[in-house]
Amino acid sequence: MKVAMIILWPAFLAAGVAEVLFFTVFDPSEFGAGRMAAYSAGFLIFWLLAAASSTLTCFLQRGAEEINKGRSG
Amino acid sequence: MKLQDIPVRTDEQSLFEVRKKIYSRAVHGWFAALRWAAVWATQLVFYGGAWLRWNDRQAVLFDIVHRKFYIFGLVFWPQDVIYLTALLVIAALSLFLFTALAGRLWCGYACPQTVYTEIFLWIERVIEGDRNARMRLDQQSFAKRLPLKAAKHAAWIAVAFWTGFTFVGYVTPIRELWSEVLNLSTGPWETFWIFFYGFATYGNAGWMREQVCKYMCPYARFQSAMFDKDTLIITYDEKRGEPRGKGTNKGDCVDCEICVQVCPTGIDIRRGLQYECIGCAACIDGCNQVMEKLKRPSGLIRYSTTHALEGSRTRVLRPRVFIYTAILLAVAIVAGVSLYLRVPLKLDVIRDRAAIAREVEGGLIENVYRLQVMNTTEQARAFELSVSGLPGLELWGDPTIGVGAATSRMVLAKVRLPADAAKPGSHPIEFHLRALGVNGVEVREHSVFIIQ
Ligand code: SF4
Numbered sequence: 001m002k003v004a005m006i007i008l009w010p011a012f013l014a015a016g017v018a019e020v021l022f023f024t025v026f027d028p029s030e031f032g033a034g035r036m037a038a039y040s041a042g043f044l045i046f047w048l049l050a051a052a053s054s055t056l057t058c059f060l061q062r063g064a065e066e067i068n069k070g071r072s073g
Numbered sequence: 074m075k076l077q078d079i080p081v082r083t084d085e086q087s088l089f090e091v092r093k094k095i096y097s098r099a100v101h102g103w104f105a106a107l108r109w110a111a112v113w114a115t116q117l118v119f120y121g122g123a124w125l126r127w128n129d130r131q132a133v134l135f136d137i138v139h140r141k142f143y144i145f146g147l148v149f150w151p152q153d154v155i156y157l158t159a160l161l162v163i164a165a166l167s168l169f170l171f172t173a174l175a176g177r178l179w180c181g182y183a184c185p186q187t188v189y190t191e192i193f194l195w196i197e198r199v200i201e202g203d204r205n206a207r208m209r210l211d212q213q214s215f216a217k218r219l220p221l222k223a224a225k226h227a228a229w230i231a232v233a234f235w236t237g238f239t240f241v242g243y244v245t246p247i248r249e250l251w252s253e254v255l256n257l258s259t260g261p262w263e264t265f266w267i268f269f270y271g272f273a274t275y276g277n278a279g280w281m282r283e284q285v286c287k288y289m290c291p292y293a294r295f296q297s298a299m300f301d302k303d304t305l306i307i308t309y310d311e312k313r314g315e316p317r318g319k320g321t322n323k324g325d326c327v328d329c330e331i332c333v334q335v336c337p338t339g340i341d342i343r344r345g346l347q348y349e350c351i352g353c354a355a356c357i358d359g360c361n362q363v364m365e366k367l368k369r370p371s372g373l374i375r376y377s378t379t380h381a382l383e384g385s386r387t388r389v390l391r392p393r394v395f396i397y398t399a400i401l402l403a404v405a406i407v408a409g410v411s412l413y414l415r416v417p418l419k420l421d422v423i424r425d426r427a428a429i430a431r432e433v434e435g436g437l438i439e440n441v442y443r444l445q446v447m448n449t450t451e452q453a454r455a456f457e458l459s460v461s462g463l464p465g466l467e468l469w470g471d472p473t474i475g476v477g478a479a480t481s482r483m484v485l486a487k488v489r490l491p492a493d494a495a496k497p498g499s500h501p502i503e504f505h506l507r508a509l510g511v512n513g514v515e516v517r518e519h520s521v522f523i524i525q
């Protein structure tokens with residue numbers, strides 16, 4: 001639960017920033033679909049990417065003990 | 074223990090530590106009243122603000138679909154993103170200033186996390202009873218718990234839904250949204266965001282609560298950097314309270330643990346300032362009630378500063394306060410003045426790349442430009458275009474351009490010059506756009522005129 005929290009939440013913040021920056025420069029109507037859809041899809045994609053990065057951080061942060069334990073057991 | 078002395082935990086296990094459910098006890102008192110006043114104030118603004126009208130439109134609307142932000146009399150366009158930046162800087166600096174002066178005022182009284190938790194706790198208390206009743210309830214069998222729990226979650230979900238709806242109502246016009254909700258005909262993405270935000274509210278205020286402050290909030294982690302010994306914080310007066318306990322030869326603290334029971338983050342303030350403390354002052358109210366019953370002076374736990382507790386003088390006006398205030402004022406004034414002086418008209422000149430320069434009848438050279446004219450006021454206006462920079466340069470066609478309220482329009486401008494008026498090459502020229510019937514609303518924009 002807490003792991004999910006610390007992955008999703010910072011990713012959410014980062015996605016928010018990315019969304020604002022990206023759509024100040026690009027007009028969402030340039031992407032075919034409706035603007036609301038473009039904004040939403042854009043946000044979700046940013047969130048997904050940022051969450052992937054956070055997940056990787058969490059994954060790499062595991063200590064040696066934890067990784068070894070996983071292998072033997 | 075000082076905040077700085079708390080060891081940083083680096084072991085991964087802490088990620089998985091099991092959370093003990095906190096049953097915080099209801100508390101009454103001066104600060105509880107203040108907190109409720111803050112709940113009312115912020116939520117009146119949030120829930121009510123979306124329904125206000127201004128100039129026949131929603132007063133506050135972040136119309137992302139049309140890329141225009143309305144805040145009462147002001148309209149912001151994507152080009153105005155600098156004001157958003159200024160607003161963020163102002164918000165951050167105010168947070169620094171308040172934190173340096175009086176600790177986590179924001180967390181204690183205004184943060185949505187605190188406010189919604191407060192509302193959800195209140196619902197919980199009304200339905201399930203106070204701390205002891207809730208603890209007993211949770212011991213009972215599932216069947217016995219069910220009715221009360223179901224009622225509580227239904228009430229929570231209702232509040233959460235309304236919150237999600239209001240949130241989306243700031244992005245798409247709320248009145249239309251409301252009739253769509255009544256007809257169950259909201260667009261797919263609107264539906265998604267209403268439920269998304271509603272679910273986040275329900276989860277954060279109903280389930281996660283203090284965990285959000287403890288594990289998710291970046292501010293909680295760095296606020297201590299803005300603290301010093303003159304910062305107003307929630308403190309336990311150790312000199313007066315210790316040794317704690319009942320009986321003679323003891324300090325004023327009777328070790329009743331009321332301060333721990335009322336704490337929404339479940340900490341013991343008597344252990345000193347801790348990063349988990351959100352400065353809600355519930356423990357002050359709680360302890361004051363105890364002191365009152367015991368006929369002892371109140372304020373064993375109180376707002377104070379480290380310096381005051383040590384017996385030295387507290388300085389309110391110190392360098393960091395001056396610096397934060399000075400930068401804050403500077404940014405606010407610059408932003409305010411530029412907002413005030415903002416010309417409600419924008420002009421973008423784009424040279425038409427397809428046709429660079431051509432000769433037209435009468436020995437004239439013609440250049441074609443695409444002009445984007447943006448009228449940022451809420452009245453339709455007519456503008457007059459002129460061009461200057463070369464002798465004999467003139468605009469071909471009707472120089473008046475009408476633009477509707479808060480819209481932008483693309484127009485073609487043909488500019489002609491006698492062929493012998495200038496040498497081949499590119500020459501700087503200037504477009505000048507002036508609102509008709511209003512003084513001072515004009516813009517100039519540079520471009521080039523090309524002769525081959
Ligand atoms: S509420 Fe006051 S008296 Fe009771 S334990 Fe806390 S500090 Fe001591």
Ligand code: SF4
Pocket residue numbers: 307332335336337338339340341342349350351352353354355356357
């Ligand atoms: S220690 Fe006191 S002020 Fe801090 S969070 Fe707990 S109840 Fe609120």
